[in-house]
Amino acid sequence: MPMGNALVGGVLRTPLHRTLSRSLLLLTYRGRRTGKEYTIPVGYARYAEDELVLLAGRPGGKTWWTNRRGPLSVRLLLAGREVEGEARLVKGEEAVPRLAVYLEALPRAARTFGIAAGPDGKVAADRLPALADEVQVVAVRLRR
DSSP: OOHHHHHHHHHHTSGGGHHHHTTEEEEEEEOTTTOOEEEEEEEOEEEETTEEEEEOOSTTSSOGGGGOSSOEEEEEEETTEEEEEEEEEEOGGGHHHHHHHHHHHOTTHHHHTTOOOOTTSOOOGGGHHHHHHHSOEEEEEEOO
């Protein structure tokens, strides 16, 4: 884990997690070929009571999501507690409302993913369908 990720991961594992936990969680997944477990901090937004949305990067980029095909069982450290879920890539019309929720909750993420925002810091709604095709939008259904 790179130094910055290790530092953020360390804070998320302590009682000091509250400030970071509003927008970050620790995601643990198992590598497809090696079976090795990886844990990384990722930004998230709550899409529904039992669903989170994450951006995993642009297609073809080196991201955790490219390690998998199809649904992926994950463990999350979410707001100081461990939960399990199933992550899946969403595309097209299904991705647009999730992307809107993510960018509304995490407006700075637009810059991270090279998405141009307007002067108000928001991405124009008419741009969302094209953006949903450019970035990998991941929905995580939480298990109860």
